[in-house]
Amino acid sequence: MTQPNIAVPTTLYAQRRAELARRIGPHGVAIIPTAPEQQRNRDADFMYRPDSYFYYLSGFTEPKAWLVITGDGRSTVYCQPKDLEREIWDGYRLGPDAAPAALGVEAALSSSELDAHMPALLDGRDAVWYPFATHPGLEARIDGWLGQLRARVRYGTLCPEQQRDLCGPLDEMRLVKDAHEQDLMRRAGQISAGAHIRAMQLSARMLRAGQEVREYHLDAELLHEFRRHGSQAPAYGSIVAAGANACVLHYRADTAPVRDGELVLIDAGCELDGYASDITRTFPANGKYTGPQRTLYELVLASQHAAVAATRAGARFTDPHEASVKVLAQGMLDEGLLDKNKVGTLQDVIEQRAYFQFYMHRTGHWLGMDVHDCGGYTEPSEIGTVSERKDALTGQTIKDRPARILREGMVLTIEPGIYVRPAPGVPEQFHNIGIRIEDDAIVTATGCELVSRGVPVEADAIEALMRA
């Protein structure tokens, strides 16, 4: 990631580190590496992006860096040393001398000193905390430091007795977004909304002019709008799916033609200073929904309205999903996608998960620094409450635990959809229609704030802007 656009006072990161220090206890030590650089091919790397946990606690975007926080609240950054020759080739390095003032940490050292320092830093701590199963090789490296410490027990060293998963406390902290994070997510949502509008308008304009449109033309519009507003990159691989491609859930923008009379599903959002947006709109390539397209579009939209209405502090994470499933399942019966004589009543469709043929994903996920953000989906205050049931479709035993209770400041997506692959008994007019409508919601006391509605969802409003 290049330097962020928005200057953030180092006190924000210091507050987060202090809170983490409190959570790991006075005698704990937390070790947080940033992400490695990733080779793309031969000597070309992928664009660098720091590790989300590391960036959340430091605001530091350079690779080959580590953060060590001790329970007394002291933070040390290990970073790349200054090196004029490497800086000529690869760019500026902050360096350990400038890091304490720039990052607001108590101390900074060269990354090359980490291995020499860590055994002494672990000596006498009760627990060593690090993100489990996140950084390949980290466990072995920590084992090496602990092994060196243990080799000196006869000289009085004390090994920590516990290794603990730092994702626990950090995920809880990241799950509730502070004012700075909410503001960034509003901006990211606004930029992405503009990009969707731009792609919709280009599609209609090119088709009206008789030009050939391909998925990559629309992808280029998205990228242009993201970067024009300072977004570092798309938050995930943009999905630009023309026609039947919309029924492939993880389709990527490619070369398929965007045809007059077909729908286009775009699922794309920018990342801004480390925070993701995640928006899906499904629009008619030429600017006008056909009858069957509009029928299913209105159904998905109604299910999204129901899910939005179910999203507020105090509700469960699963409430929006259940609300949207109810509307979608009823619509599938009404439109003949499901045969009442075969699948029974609405309640049967829900209990037997018959709707799964056309709606096979959940209605949302946490959103934050990562598009599928961290944070537990079960309610921590009810851990231990668990019931078992047999899944109607797979026959597998599922453990049901109470879903997370939503709190103000949590951010989630609301993204119902319907995907109609041709199959015996499925009305032909709906074949190959794939529709998803996805918005980003900040939970409030009384409902939610949709930060992605800079691009409309109503069918009439989409047609109007595509005429413009």
Ligand code: GLY
């Ligand atoms: N764009 C990924 C998702 O909607 O979950």
Ligand code: MN
């Ligand atoms: Mn999503």
Ligand code: MN
């Ligand atoms: Mn999405």
